[in-house]
Amino acid sequence: MGVMNRQVLLRNRPSGAPQVGDFEVVDAPMPVPGEGEVLCRTIYLSLDPYMRGRMNEGRSYATPAQVGKPMVGGTVSEVVESRHPGFAKGDVVLGYDGWQAYAVSGGAGARKLDPRQAPISTALGVLGMPGLTAYVGLLDIGKPKEGETVVVSAAAGAVGSAVGQIAKIKGCRVVGVAGSAEKCDYVVKELGFDACVNHRAEDLVAALEKACPRGIDIYFENVGGGVLAAVLRLINPNARIPLCGLISEYNAATPPPGPNLRPLLFNRALIKGFIVSDHFDRLGDFLPDCTGWVRDGRLKYREDIVEGLENAPGAFLGLFQGKNFGKLLVKAGADPTRPIAPR
Amino acid sequence: MGVMNRQVLLRNRPSGAPQVGDFEVVDAPMPVPGEGEVLCRTIYLSLDPYMRGRMNEGRSYATPAQVGKPMVGGTVSEVVESRHPGFAKGDVVLGYDGWQAYAVSGGAGARKLDPRQAPISTALGVLGMPGLTAYVGLLDIGKPKEGETVVVSAAAGAVGSAVGQIAKIKGCRVVGVAGSAEKCDYVVKELGFDACVNHRAEDLVAALEKACPRGIDIYFENVGGGVLAAVLRLINPNARIPLCGLISEYNAATPPPGPNLRPLLFNRALIKGFIVSDHFDRLGDFLPDCTGWVRDGRLKYREDIVEGLENAPGAFLGLFQGKNFGKLLVKAGADPTRPIAPR
Numbered sequence: 001m002g003v004m005n006r007q008v009l010l011r012n013r014p015s016g017a018p019q020v021g022d023f024e025v026v027d028a029p030m031p032v033p034g035e036g037e038v039l040c041r042t043i044y045l046s047l048d049p050y051m052r053g054r055m056n057e058g059r060s061y062a063t064p065a066q067v068g069k070p071m072v073g074g075t076v077s078e079v080v081e082s083r084h085p086g087f088a089k090g091d092v093v094l095g096y097d098g099w100q101a102y103a104v105s106g107g108a109g110a111r112k113l114d115p116r117q118a119p120i121s122t123a124l125g126v127l128g129m130p131g132l133t134a135y136v137g138l139l140d141i142g143k144p145k146e147g148e149t150v151v152v153s154a155a156a157g158a159v160g161s162a163v164g165q166i167a168k169i170k171g172c173r174v175v176g177v178a179g180s181a182e183k184c185d186y187v188v189k190e191l192g193f194d195a196c197v198n199h200r201a202e203d204l205v206a207a208l209e210k211a212c213p214r215g216i217d218i219y220f221e222n223v224g225g226g227v228l229a230a231v232l233r234l235i236n237p238n239a240r241i242p243l244c245g246l247i248s249e250y251n252a253a254t255p256p257p258g259p260n261l262r263p264l265l266f267n268r269a270l271i272k273g274f275i276v277s278d279h280f281d282r283l284g285d286f287l288p289d290c291t292g293w294v295r296d297g298r299l300k301y302r303e304d305i306v307e308g309l310e311n312a313p314g315a316f317l318g319l320f321q322g323k324n325f326g327k328l329l330v331k332a333g334a335d336p337t338r339p340i341a342p343r
Numbered sequence: 344m345g346v347m348n349r350q351v352l353l354r355n356r357p358s359g360a361p362q363v364g365d366f367e368v369v370d371a372p373m374p375v376p377g378e379g380e381v382l383c384r385t386i387y388l389s390l391d392p393y394m395r396g397r398m399n400e401g402r403s404y405a406t407p408a409q410v411g412k413p414m415v416g417g418t419v420s421e422v423v424e425s426r427h428p429g430f431a432k433g434d435v436v437l438g439y440d441g442w443q444a445y446a447v448s449g450g451a452g453a454r455k456l457d458p459r460q461a462p463i464s465t466a467l468g469v470l471g472m473p474g475l476t477a478y479v480g481l482l483d484i485g486k487p488k489e490g491e492t493v494v495v496s497a498a499a500g501a502v503g504s505a506v507g508q509i510a511k512i513k514g515c516r517v518v519g520v521a522g523s524a525e526k527c528d529y530v531v532k533e534l535g536f537d538a539c540v541n542h543r544a545e546d547l548v549a550a551l552e553k554a555c556p557r558g559i560d561i562y563f564e565n566v567g568g569g570v571l572a573a574v575l576r577l578i579n580p581n582a583r584i585p586l587c588g589l590i591s592e593y594n595a596a597t598p599p600p601g602p603n604l605r606p607l608l609f610n611r612a613l614i615k616g617f618i619v620s621d622h623f624d625r626l627g628d629f630l631p632d633c634t635g636w637v638r639d640g641r642l643k644y645r646e647d648i649v650e651g652l653e654n655a656p657g658a659f660l661g662l663f664q665g666k667n668f669g670k671l672l673v674k675a676g677a678d679p680t681r682p683i684a685p686r
Contacts, residue, residue: 053609224604243608257600261567264616265586266396271614273607 005030006309006332007070008099013057017251017320022055023071023313031104038087039104040077042097042332045309046124047073047316047324048158052250062277071099071312074129076113076120078336087112092337094123099312101332115337118291125158125327126301127290129276133244134162135286136279138220139170141242141272146171148217149236151208153227155196156183158301158327159244162290163220164193165299172218175211177204177227179322186325191300204230215239221271223248229259239269251320302326348373349652349675350413351442356400360594360663365398366414366656374447381430382447383420385440385675388652389467390416390659391501395593405620414442414655417472419456419463421679430455435680437466442655444675458680461634468501468670469644470633472619477505478629479622480585481563482513484615489514491560492579494551496570498539499526501644501670502587505633506563507536508642515561518554520547520570522665529668534643547573564614566591572602582612594663645669 004027011024033039054065054072065072075097079087084107087093093110097103113120118127125131137159144150150167154160155176164174164187176187176196184196195211197204208216208230215236221228224246235241249256264271293299304326306315312330319328347370354367376382397408397415408415418440422430427450430436436453440446456463461470468474480502487493493510497503498519507517507530519530519539527539538554540547551559551573558579564571567589578584592599607614636642647669649658655673662671 228604243604246605246608249603249605255603255605257602258604259601260592260598261571261586261601261614261616262589262592262598264614265589266616266618268616268618268621270616271604271607273604273609273611273613275609275611278611 003030004028006101008309008312009069010055010065010067010071013055013064013067016253018052018055018317020313020317025310025313028100030102033081033083033104035083036106037104038079038084038093038107038110039081039102040075040093040095040097040110041080042075042077042101042103042309043092043335044076044121044124044305045073045099045312045330045332046075046129047306047312047319047328047330048130049245049247049250049319051316052320072096073098074124075103075332076123077103078333092120094128099309099330101309118294120335120337121303121305121329122294122301124329125303126162126294126299127287130158130327131162131290132279132283132286133276134159134166134220135290136276136282137242137244137274138163138166138218140279140282141274142218142220142240144170144172144218147173149173149175149212149214150218150220151175151177151212151216151231152220152222153177153199154222154245154247154322155187155193156302156325157222160220160222161187161191161301161326162299165191165293167218168192169293169298173212173214175208177208177223183325186302190302199227205233208234218242220244221246224258225249225256232259232261232263235263235267235269237267237269239267241269241271243271243273247320303329305329305331307331346373347371349444351652351655352412353398353408353410353414356398356410359596361395361398361660363656363660368653368656371443373445376424376426376447378426379449380447381422381427381450381453382424382445383418383436383438383440383453384423385418385420385444385446385652386435386678387419387464387467387648388416388442388655388673388675389418389472390649390655390662390671390673391473392588392590392593392662394659395663415439416441417467418446418675419466420446421676435463437471442652442673444652461637463678463680464646464648464672465637465644467672468646469505469637469642470630473501473670474505474633475622475625475629476587476619477502477509477563478633479619479625480587480617481506481509481561483622483625484585484617485561485563485583487513487515487561490516492516492518492555492557493561493563494518494520494555494559494574495563495565496520496542497565497588497590497665498530498536499645499668500565503563503565504530504534504644504669505642508534508636510561511535512636512641516555516557518551520551520566526668529645533645542570548576551577561585563587564589567601568592568599575602575604575606578606578610578612580610580612582610584612584614586614586616590663646672648672648674650674
């Protein structure tokens with residue numbers, strides 16, 4: 001036989017923290033496109049915290065991944081065979097092909113990428129779902145005003161790093177919370193945040209109080225747990241808390257208690273959960289704004305690229321320990337548009 | 344000496360649950376109005392859960408009550424002497440004179456009441472601050488749509504009973520949560536709620552699930568603790584939670600943990616704290632709407648009237664055990680407008 005289709009299947013639904021053994025790497029037969037379909041070769045697969053939720057059975061905002069099928073996920077791919085009038089061989093497309101080397105699709109959810117506009121991998125990061133998440137969560141729910149103080153957790157991550165930089169562009173004081181001295185350094189020195197607190201090393205309330213002398217107007221929540229509790233003690237009247245993620249809790253078999261909510265009451269504050277897929281109507285603002293800011297160097301990004309689909313499970317588990325540094329991507333195959341490795 | 348001014352002073356700032364001994368009943372000399380001032384005799388004093396917060400030192404949305412001074416509170420009074428061009432002897436006014444039989448004021452915060460429009464005591468309840476709280480919290484933050492399910496805690500209380508009835512007027516399914524079978528009966532049979540759950544007697548999640556077969560779209564939060572945690576398990580996508588009060592927590596020396604917030608994220612739900620004093624701009628809508636509904640019998644109310652200022656401390660403490668049944672008022676002196684006792 002010739003080329004096979006490497007896939008990473010969901011083998012078990014984990015209870016609590018997933019294990020590498022909850023996944024299975026297999027080489028399946030190559031799929032064949034029918035009339036009106038395209039065959040795509042995966043170049044980059046995005047690994048994101050939300051995927052933990054897809055591993056569970058039951059009620060959520062999206063249908064779960066299927067046991068015995070490839071894990072779901074966003075991909076940037078090259079069209080290697082097209083029987084669809086809208087796509088040609090060689091096109092690079094953003095899709096949702098999952099954890100596999102090849103996929104056949106009808107092209108409905110695929111968007112063509114122009115490699116001259118930005119590196120194609122950014123369509124999974126700063127110019128993709130994580131970037132749009134940052135953009136709508138901060139601007140539409142957080143509604144930052146010039147001079148306000150914005151705190152963002154997981155500040156070195158794909159979403160957090162964009163949140164902080166967009167808040168700086170909007171004239172805010174920006175304080176990150178991250179999980180290592182190296183990440184804090186990066187956030188302040190490379191991304192231009194005003195300060196960053198290492199939640200593993202410092203007394204969070206004291207450190208945040210020092211970094212936020214005028215209190216906290218917006219807290220962009222990615223992690224949950226102790227950071228939210230500490231922030232609530234320092235919120236200002238009319239504070240806004242876009243609730244984007246609770247990564248510290250995703251592996252808990254039993255949901256842990258949350259923070260006391262009394263400060264919300266006294267401060268007339270708002271917590272609002274949101275899911276980026278409700279906000280695709282903002283793509284028309286997001287893409288030109290953020291593409292421009294990336295080009296101008298005002299919106300920087302960092303990628304953490306793992307080679308080989310077979311390494312996706314281990315890299316995914318590392319997300320929940322903060323082992324990645326930058327947007328976590330799996331390079332599943334050659335990138336014809338980027339001959340030089342990113343830093 | 345002639346008439347004295349009975350006052351209830353704040354003696355100590357309590358830590359945890361207040362005691363009767365944290366208050367002191369004294370008979371002080373009568374105050375004398377100066378030029379431009381009025382002397383008012385208190386008829387009704389309102390006792391409200393928010394007063395617990397005023398007993399604390401420190402940062403809140405309002406300045407604390409002063410140790411050694413009369414406790415603060417809303418009052419309905421009769422003008423007994425006026426040296427102010429805007430008020431005449433015999434006028435009945437809504438003011439904020441505190442826990443005392445007489446007070447002198449410049450009239451700035453006082454609003455004249457027309458006893459022909461509605462019983463004057465309602466200016467402290469269904470047509471006053473608690474009513475406005477229900478109105479703006481439900482309509483402006485909750486934004487009920489016809490057919491949605493609204494749950495309200497402390498459903499037999501001054502705020503909760505108005506919330507539920509206004510939600511019924513807006514075409515919602517309304518489920519109360521209250522602390523006794525008698526209160527649940529009242530809420531369903533007298534006020535017309537669709538159902539009411541006794542949080543002391545029933546498995547809350549199971550009972551709420553049964554009462555809310557289409558999930559929960561709005562939860563009007565007055566109490567905190569286990570009710571909020573149970574509700575969060577049943578919220579629908581895009582649920583709204585006006586956070587009005589957390590009475591179950593006000594006496595805690597250390598704030599207890601709150602519910603896990605993951606359902607907010609998955610359901611894109613909103614929690615928003617609010618303070619009624621930010622919303623006085625809505626009086627112009629609230630008063631005609633609610634006065635009309637009271638007259639039409641669509642918005643009923645119940646008062647729990649304690650006789651004598653000296654009994655205010657004990658009655659106030661009972662609020663936190665749910666001992667009152669209806670809007671808690673202290674009758675501090677004769678009501679010239681209501682010769683017949685309310686039921």
